[in-house]
Amino acid sequence: MGNLGADRNGNGSRNADGHDGGPPVVVRDVTKNFGSQEVLKGVSFQVEGGETLAVLGRSGTGKSVLLKLMIGLNKPDSGSLEIHGQDITRLERRELDEARKKMGFLFQQGALYDSLTVEQNVMFPLGRHTRMTESEQKKRARELLQTVGMEKDGDKMPSQISGGMQKRVGLARALALDPDILLFDEPTSGLDPITAEEIGRLIDDLKQQRHIASVVVTHDIHQARVFADRLLLLNEGRIVAEGSFDDLASSEDEFVKRFMKQGRDQKGLGRRDPVRRTNRRPLCRNRFRNGRRAWRD
Ligand SMILES: Nc1ncnc2c1ncn2[C@@H]1O[C@H](COP(=O)(O)OP(=O)(O)OP(=O)(O)O)[C@@H](O)[C@H]1O
Ligand SMILES: [Mg+2]
Secondary structure, X not given: OOOOOOOOOOOOOOXXXXXXXXXXXXXXXXXXXXXXXXXXXXXXXXXXXXXXEEEEEOOOOOHHHHHHHHOOXXXXXXXXXXXXXXXXXXXXXXXXXXXXHOEEEEOOOOOOOOOOOHHHHHHHHHHHHOOOOHHHHHHHHHHHHXXXXXXXXXXXXXXXXOHHHHHHHHHHHHHOOOOOEEEEEOOOOOOOHHHHHHHHHHHHHXXXXXXXXXXXXXXXXXXXXXXXXXXXXXEOOEEEEEEOHHHHHOOOOHHHHHHHHHHHHHHOOOOOOOOOOOOOOOOOXXXXXXXXXXXXX
């Protein structure tokens, strides 16, 4: 296992799937309304250990709402969301806290603590949920910051770093407790294409190294093609397409065609594999040294 895994520190053991069997994430027939607005109208899917699911859809279609339901920040009106076999909608406060320790999440807005430094932000979940000493927390935080190329910025405040850097710090913090489920809300939006691609590859590497089940909300079809095993397209509260990139790209459904065309027009997705054809030197597996990613050379 690479350096992306944390010390367990009494967090208990688990098998490669992170639990006793079955998919780590099972969402069944979830509906969610806000007042008279029906946002989700019966959404069902599951995610296996080691699988990355990309959730796509137009703005305002309920993608962030879906992630918030998955971490128990909001409750659905009906349906269930099972995380490692436990319906998150039925958990008491303490059980919910326990379940969340196995989940890393990166909010759409980064959501760093303004009054803490970058390093303290990453240390925060370690201080709260593990028995690590402060120096162990610092060491771990530095490793995580190195993972996302932010090791030189640990002493800065969130207001002193760019939006993309905040996203990377949020990602480091999401990884702090060595989760086996990761939920990302737009991890690459607002980033330059090279950083976006590197984040995409980092997600892919995590999947390979850690057997993490990831749900990644994104508008970026191009990125989704790189890191996702399966894509799910939401429209008007329902899943309108699900499958591989090629499945969606060959759909006859008018909405799916329009959505996929958008990505093709923006990123040249008509070509066989645009990512591998980039002139930029690819971020290769061999840039892991001793299991640690070197963001920059
Ligand atoms: N707490 C809330 N109260 C009322 N309405 C809400 C709440 N949260 C979300 N909504 C509504 O639910 C709908 C879906 O919102 P959501 O944030 O999930 O969209 P999204 O698909 O993530 O869009 P984007 O791609 O722009 O991030 C929106 O119409 C939003 O206004
Ligand atoms: Mg959103």
